Amino acid sequence: xxxxxxxxxxxxxxxxxxxxxxxxxxxxxxxxxxxxxxxxxxxxxxxxxxxxxxxxxxxxxxxxxxxxxxxxxxxxxxxxxxxxxxxxxxxxxxxxxxxxxxxxxxxxxxxxxxxxxxxxxxxxxxxxxxxxxxxxxxxxxxxxxxxxxxxxxxxxxxxxxxxxxxxxxxxxxxxxxxxxxxxxxxxxxxxxxxxxxxxxxxxxxxxxxxxxxxxxxxxxxxxxxxxxxxxxxxxxxxxxxxxxxxxxxxxxxxxxxxxxxxxxxxxxxxxxxxxxxxxxxxxxxxxxxxxxxxxxxxxxxxxxxxxxxxxxxxxxxxxxxxx
Numbered sequence: 001x002x003x004x005x006x007x008x009x010x011x012x013x014x015x016x017x018x019x020x021x022x023x024x025x026x027x028x029x030x031x032x033x034x035x036x037x038x039x040x041x042x043x044x045x046x047x048x049x050x051x052x053x054x055x056x057x058x059x060x061x062x063x064x065x066x067x068x069x070x071x072x073x074x075x076x077x078x079x080x081x082x083x084x085x086x087x088x089x090x091x092x093x094x095x096x097x098x099x100x101x102x103x104x105x106x107x108x109x110x111x112x113x114x115x116x117x118x119x120x121x122x123x124x125x126x127x128x129x130x131x132x133x134x135x136x137x138x139x140x141x142x143x144x145x146x147x148x149x150x151x152x153x154x155x156x157x158x159x160x161x162x163x164x165x166x167x168x169x170x171x172x173x174x175x176x177x178x179x180x181x182x183x184x185x186x187x188x189x190x191x192x193x194x195x196x197x198x199x200x201x202x203x204x205x206x207x208x209x210x211x212x213x214x215x216x217x218x219x220x221x222x223x224x225x226x227x228x229x230x231x232x233x234x235x236x237x238x239x240x241x242x243x244x245x246x247x248x249x250x251x252x253x254x255x256x257x258x259x260x261x262x263x264x265x266x267x268x269x270x271x272x273x274x275x276x277x278x279x280x281x282x283x284x285x286x287x288x289x290x291x292x293x294x295x296x297x298x299x300x301x302x303x304x305x306x307x308x309x310x311x312x313x314x315x316x317x318x319x320x321x322x323x
Contacts, residue, residue, distance in 0.1 A: 003077065005040040006070035008033050009048055013067045014140065017049065017056040072277075075141050079279035090282050094123040098134040098143035100201065101226045103270065106246045107323070108147070111290045119283045130225065131201065138275050144284065146273035147291075150201060158273040159304050159311050163292035164321045165269050167262035168207065169248060171234050171241035178240060179257040186214050186264055193221040193239035201225050206266045207242060231256065246323050269320065276307050294318050 008022070012033065015022045023030040034054075041048055048063035049056040059067065082093070099108065104126060116124060127134075127143055131151035137143040139155045146152060152160055170189065172178045181188060190211065197204045211218045221239050224230050227247035234241035234256060241256075248258045272288065272295075274280075280300070288295040303311040 001043060005036045006073055008036050009067055010070045010074055082279040091119055092121040093281055096125040096143040097145050098127045098137040099147040101128055102244055102247055103147050104128055114290055115287055122283055135273055138273055149268050149270050152271055152273040156308055157275055159276050159308055161272045161295055161303060162315050162320055163270045163272055164323050165267045166323045167245055167267045168242055168265050169245045170259040170261050171256045174257055184259050186211060186216055190216040190218055193219050194242060195222045195230050195233050195239040196242040198223045198225050206268055210265045
């Protein structure tokens with residue numbers, strides 16, 4: 001059994017059993033991958049992939065267990081490399097962050113600026129996607145940190161670190177009737193077309209729950225994953241925007257009126273998800289503390305040691321900042 005063979009079966013499973021696409025991503029040949037997979041199956045005495053002719057059709061039950069273990073082996077191998085690099089040069093390496101547009105656009109820029117200034121030799125990679133995709137990236141070892149509000153708790157192997165609380169505001173053009181109301185209500189919002197986040201993004205679940213509790217049905221006419229897209233369509237008169245408060249940029253959005261909606265909706269919590277077993281470099285701890293000051297190295301280490309679903313109690317007495 002070779003490490004290369006384990007990498008091949010892991011990557012093939014991540015490329016939807018497309019050996020050609022896997023070969024391209026690994027800069028090798030399709031026949032070479034197929035041959036090594038066959039050799040591994042012969043050695044183990046089981047089929048990892050079922051076939052129809054030359055095409056892989058599905059992962060067998062035995063194959064699913066083998067691939068999962070192969071992923072663990074590959075992650076441990078990466079950790080060995082990280083340990084070596086940590087001792088050879090603690091200020092050089094890479095950090096991959098998976099996050100949403102809202103975090104990348106509004107929460108992360110000052111953190112990234114400070115981090116790259118302190119660690120110019122650390123290659124920083126940012127990947128964007130849906131919250132579920134982001135969590136999957138970290139679970140699969142394609143990214144180090146997942147930063148978002150939704151979906152992280154769906155993945156059982158992620159340790160979740162609460163970072164900050166936030167709420168929403170309502171955006172309307174300056175001549176909109178809601179701009180003149182003294183106290184904003186859910187009933188008033190329900191009387192207007194709404195433009196807000198796609199379900200599963202940026203605390204959308206709390207928004208829907210608030211209307212349900214009041215027996216109201218919001219008239220959502222357009223949804224988007226991107227706060228800037230929502231603001232664009234508010235400007236076009238498509239409807240009333242509901243966005244994260246942090247997504248209102250002074251100077252850029254002065255043509256819109258931002259109405260506080262924190263009394264209408266429960267606050268949401270942005271968290272960082274880290275796969276248990278991740279080897280943490282010194283600069284990774286520094287990044288976490290820069291993003292959320294209460295995430296010092298000692299607390300993060302205790303949370304990672306406690307593991308998924310056991311870290312929550314560590315944050316019970318911590319008052320999270322509000323943004």
